[in-house]
Amino acid sequence: MSPRFSAATPCRLDQVPQWDSETDVIVVGFGLAGACAAIEAASAGAQVAILEVAGTYGGSAALSGGEFYLGGGTSVQRAAGFDDSPDELFKYLLLSGGPGADPEKVRLYADGAVDHFEWIRAQGIPFKGTFLPGKWLEPVTDDTLIWSGSEAAWPFSSAAIPAPRAHAAQMEGMGAGRIVMDAFAARALEAGAEAHYNARTLCLVADGVDAVHGVVARIDGEVRYLRARKGVILCAGGFICNREMLQRFAPAALEAAGQPTSGGNDDGSGIRMGMSVGGAVSHMEEFFATKPSFPPDNMVFGIFVNERGQRFINEDVYHGRATRYVMRQPNGRAWLLMDNGIFARPDFNPDIRIAAVGETWAEVEAELGLPPGELVHTVESYNRYAAAGEDPVLHKDAKWMRPLVEPPFAALSFGADDYPATGFTLGGLLTRPSGEVLNADGEPVPGLFAAGRTSCGLPRWGEGYCSGISLGDGSFFGRLAGRRVAGLPVQPD
Numbered sequence: 001m002s003p004r005f006s007a008a009t010p011c012r013l014d015q016v017p018q019w020d021s022e023t024d025v026i027v028v029g030f031g032l033a034g035a036c037a038a039i040e041a042a043s044a045g046a047q048v049a050i051l052e053v054a055g056t057y058g059g060s061a062a063l064s065g066g067e068f069y070l071g072g073g074t075s076v077q078r079a080a081g082f083d084d085s086p087d088e089l090f091k092y093l094l095l096s097g098g099p100g101a102d103p104e105k106v107r108l109y110a111d112g113a114v115d116h117f118e119w120i121r122a123q124g125i126p127f128k129g130t131f132l133p134g135k136w137l138e139p140v141t142d143d144t145l146i147w148s149g150s151e152a153a154w155p156f157s158s159a160a161i162p163a164p165r166a167h168a169a170q171m172e173g174m175g176a177g178r179i180v181m182d183a184f185a186a187r188a189l190e191a192g193a194e195a196h197y198n199a200r201t202l203c204l205v206a207d208g209v210d211a212v213h214g215v216v217a218r219i220d221g222e223v224r225y226l227r228a229r230k231g232v233i234l235c236a237g238g239f240i241c242n243r244e245m246l247q248r249f250a251p252a253a254l255e256a257a258g259q260p261t262s263g264g265n266d267d268g269s270g271i272r273m274g275m276s277v278g279g280a281v282s283h284m285e286e287f288f289a290t291k292p293s294f295p296p297d298n299m300v301f302g303i304f305v306n307e308r309g310q311r312f313i314n315e316d317v318y319h320g321r322a323t324r325y326v327m328r329q330p331n332g333r334a335w336l337l338m339d340n341g342i343f344a345r346p347d348f349n350p351d352i353r354i355a356a357v358g359e360t361w362a363e364v365e366a367e368l369g370l371p372p373g374e375l376v377h378t379v380e381s382y383n384r385y386a387a388a389g390e391d392p393v394l395h396k397d398a399k400w401m402r403p404l405v406e407p408p409f410a411a412l413s414f415g416a417d418d419y420p421a422t423g424f425t426l427g428g429l430l431t432r433p434s435g436e437v438l439n440a441d442g443e444p445v446p447g448l449f450a451a452g453r454t455s456c457g458l459p460r461w462g463e464g465y466c467s468g469i470s471l472g473d474g475s476f477f478g479r480l481a482g483r484r485v486a487g488l489p490v491q492p493d
Contacts, residue, residue, distance in 0.1 A: 005202035005223075007272040011216050013207040019214070020224040023049040025485050026215055026232045027193070028201045028270060031059025031263075032471055033452025033478035034235035035184040037435075039123070040482030042191035046230065050188070051199040051217050053236075053265050057185040058178070060237060060263045060424070060453075061471060065138030066176025067148060068120060068475065069468030070113040071165035076145050080131035084163040086110045091160035092151060093469075098461025100283055105433050105458055109476055116476050117167060124183040126170040135294050137319065137348065138467065142170045149466025150318040154395035156464075166468040180471070203273060204232065204448070210277040212447035213491060227493070231447045231485040233435065235478060236270025237262070238425035238453035240287070245271075249284035249427065255327060255416055256289040256423030266424060270454035274429040277448060278439040282430045282456040288465045289327060289423035290320045291414055292348040293336060299346060301402045302338040303382055304414070306330055309365065309374030311382065314396040320465045323421055326414050335368065335411040337361075337379065339404040345412070355413040364409050379404060426465075428456045435481025449485055451478040 005011065025041045027034045030052035042048045052059075071077060072086040090110035094101050109116075121127060132143035139146055148166030150156045169176040189195060196219055205214040205225065214227040239245040240260040245268045246253050260266065275281060293315075294300055300316050306329040313325040315336075326334040335355055338344075345352050356367035365375040385391050386401040413419060428450065430438045435449035451457070452474040459469045 005216055007203055007269040008276050010204045010206040010210070010276045013205055013213055016205055016225050018225065019227040022227040022229060023047045024228070024230045025049070025482070026051065026226060026228040027235060028215065028232065029059060029235035029237060029452070029454070030057040030185065030195060031235060031237065031452060031474070032061035032181065032184065033474035034233070035181070035188045036475045036478035037233045037235060037451055037482035038188040038193040039184070039191050040479045041486040042188065042193045044483060044486035046486035048193040049226065050193055050195045051201050051215070052195060052197050053200045054263065055197050057195065058181045058263065060261065060266060061474070062177045062181040063175070063261070063263055064177035064471060065174060065467065066169035066171065066180045067138055067166040067468035067471060068117070069148065069165055069466055069472040070117045070167050071163060072110055072113040074114050074117045074167065076127065076129050076167060077163065079129060080145055082163045084165065086113065088160045088163065089113060089165065092156060093458060095156055095159045096149065096461065096464030096466060097458060098464050100460055105477070108433050109458060109473070112476065120475065123187045125180055127167060128170040131164065135297050135300060137292055137295070138174050139168045140174055142172050144168055144170065148468050150321055150464070153317040153397065154314055166466070201236070201269070201273070204277055206277045210445060211491070212277060212445065213493065228447065229490040230488045231449055233481050233485060234270040234274055234429070234448070234450040234454045235452045236454050237266035238428065239266060239268030239271060240424045241266045242268040250287050250425060252285070252327065253287040253289065253423060253425060256287065256421040258420055259422040261422050261424045266453065270450065271428050274437050274448060274450060274454070277445050279437040279445055279448065280430040280440045282427060283460040284427035286426040286460055287423050287462050288320055288426060288459070289421040289462060290323045291326065291419045291421050292319045292346050293322060293414070294319060295347050296344050298342045299336065299338070299344055300400045301342045302336045303404070304334055304336055305375060305378060307333045307370060309370045309378050311378055311394060314391065314394040316397050316400040318466055321463050324463045327416070327421060332416040334414045336414060337364070337404060337409070337411055339406045339409050341406040342402065343410060349419060353413045353418045354410055355418070356411040358409055359407045361409055364411055368411055425453065426456070426460050426462065428454050431455045433477065433480060434484040435477065436484070447491055449481045451481045
């Protein structure tokens, strides 16, 4: 009878009948983090095998906008006239990383961001080098530099000097992630890494003290035992596609699970494999979610209210931050209020439901079934502040404030039933900056590394997420993990 394998249980070294193949480094997952780990490990002279469960490389990164959140004074920023610095990038990322941000990782990333951008360009990723003004989810032009977070919105603008930092690969239209992955995958293979597709990693192989020696994988339907002489790097994504893990660790993310931002294989298997040999996890409750509320820019002039008729967020923040606030409003109900002067529908959801229309805000209030007078009071108060160019309640920037006085008035529904969120998880295995997976005592699990969404990296707070930080984090720390493993001595079998 064939043995049964589970990601949650390692195969013990003394149960391995024979090694079907050996290599220095095994990389599980051929998305962005895996590709960058393979590039660095192979370039350092290590023999590298990549195991990808899908039929081709790419993972979720191939579905992205192809943006890297970098800064600190890149050549593109300087050419566009923005005076950014590593210290300002550090301060922004430390705050946007949330209460549990890792200062060591943030400092390393901020100090290395300029060089990392040049390294990315050297791998063949095209960047036009021009700046696109405005608020965008990702460029619809072939421009490079955009604002992609809450840099210019409170409270982030009070902690660090704002600057646009998302660097998007050159492509007309959206979805440049495929261009990014085509280039990185080609570079990994050129460096000497060997890729195996339709290769599902079933579990780790570990000895009696949980040191990792390899993996068990099903490749083209055949179970194989693969030895990693130096180490295994887990780059298998997050767990947004695993409802059982979501229910256990991040139940609030279930709203985003119906339309996950994923290539479909973010099943948590990499995280569970790390846990199976004592790897600690961190921030497993955190996730990114969005119900895009812009572009077009003029939607930012509207105001969000809940079923109590109250505002709850400064609307000029990044759409993901606004979404997290929307999702935790009473009964998950929230509306974006607009007048005729600014009315539009978000580009990403042109069919968004208009929940109420009226010639007065009292009519809109009644149609929404809100407590009498509450919404009217909120709008009247906001209009007074907008006319004065200030928002002492929620600190919305004056440039995005305009009295909502031109009828007819409308309320667009951002509730869960009318506008489901999409997203992905942020928690994962606890690692050092160089990728070593740590156990509950903070000690490295021998032979095991992780990067990308399988690890808990820079983005670990849904309310502070910014577009491009996942590609930036995965590529940067994937490189460090690959370089670290390649430099290790061969483990005794």
